Amino acid sequence: MNLVEISDLSLRLGGNTVLHNIDFEICPGEIVTIVGPNGSGKSTLLRVIVGALQPASGRVDRRDRLRIGYVPQRLHIDATLPMTVKRFLGLPRRVGRDKVRVALEQAGVPDLGERQMTGLSGGQFQRVLLARALLDHPDLLILDEAAQGLDQPGTARFYRQIEDVRRSFGCAVLMVSHDLHVVMSASDRVICLNGHICCQGEPEQVASAPEYRALFGEGTEGALALYRHHHGHRHDHLCDDTGERPEAAQ
């Protein structure tokens, strides 16, 4: 069964409808990326899936005993709160020393266990967050712009790691990202969100969809240099299709 199924969801925050008519599902092992402009409700949708926000209407079904590993967009640790990396990994459930060591090795930061969280660099911090999210062997890994603040090689390494993680854990990955070029090539499915789901499908389909181009412009074509093949698929998702679809990106 699908890990998460959302049907006809709408959500209001502070009097504004942030999300409406959302139908969404994610299958085991799938890598799904949500793209969309600022304020399009990307993080909000993730927070709904995590359970932090309750929808105004619609259904959110999670598979029984679904384990979610969550890497938030920002994690501010107050300077008054002392926290070693080791202790952080053991929240909310304590884990053994060996598990901590393995998790840190997997995340590529083996020697940080005794360091203070507030003393880590941006890249180290994100890797520790990833290590914590993976400790419980999640069925679904959720990343909210997890590579924000990393430089380009750092970002590339981070996403390569995500792919490794998917391969070794077999978990599904759901992420929000602005790094279109990285994300689009690594995803099985891309969802273009702007309050509602504008279009979705395989990366190359989405990149050539008029809804996507309306949001991101033509300049993102280079992001899809990897995909040179044409396809005859015509998608008819929730949005109003504006007639002729342009050719796939060359």
Add this chain to the structure above:
Amino acid sequence: MLDDFMVRAALAGLGVALAAAPLGCFVVWRRMAYFGDATAHAAILGVAISLALSISVLACVLTVSIVMALTVSTLSGRGYAMDTLLGVLAHSALAVGLVAVSFVSGVRIDLMAYLFGDILAVRPYDLAIIWSGAVLVLILIGWRWSALLTATLNQDLAYAAGVDPKREQLVLIVALAIVVAVAIKVVGVLLIAAMLIVPAATARPFSRTPEALAVIAGLIGGLASLAGLLAAYRFNTPTGPTIVSVAAVLFLLSTLVSALRVAQK
């Protein structure tokens, strides 16, 4: 042994320090200092109600503190300017409480005892209440410790891990009300927040983990209570304020030591 008022006072001070330390850590980490103030100040209203209705001070203070804390935490989620709101509530609660006490006729009470505490007048019965409350708070915080920490770090992270931050907030509110109710006799409503915040802030430079901070804060709180009690006895000063003054001196020392350590690096 309990016949000696100094022994009873010392035990009372230790009890409050022990309960206030771990709770105070969360008050500091979650930036709830004003929240603690509002809850503590509301207690004086509880005292007025208990005098007017001739019912137990403890029950009234507990109830009013919980109501105040719930009000604040409900309003905080609704987009009010929190800092201002807490300032308004904390001081209005105190003012209204003082006015209400003055309305209660026929009873002459020593208001100062409620404002600044009267640790030397602690009876064996009070001691039983204080230690029951302290043990209850320690059990409550100890039981929820990891969940509370997770919720303190990040709400979404907590939800994803199956921890409900709203429930943990409620745990803190109840614990805070209990501490206020038992500490009123020892340091009084005006200085309860100090017993929460100062030991935790003092312990920060010497702690690498949250658990270490809570334990060290407990030691510092206990030390301040005992040293403050002795100093008050020796110099004939009001006990509650003396305890808090000692804690403040310890904070100053800790800040100096950590500044020196940074300078040496």
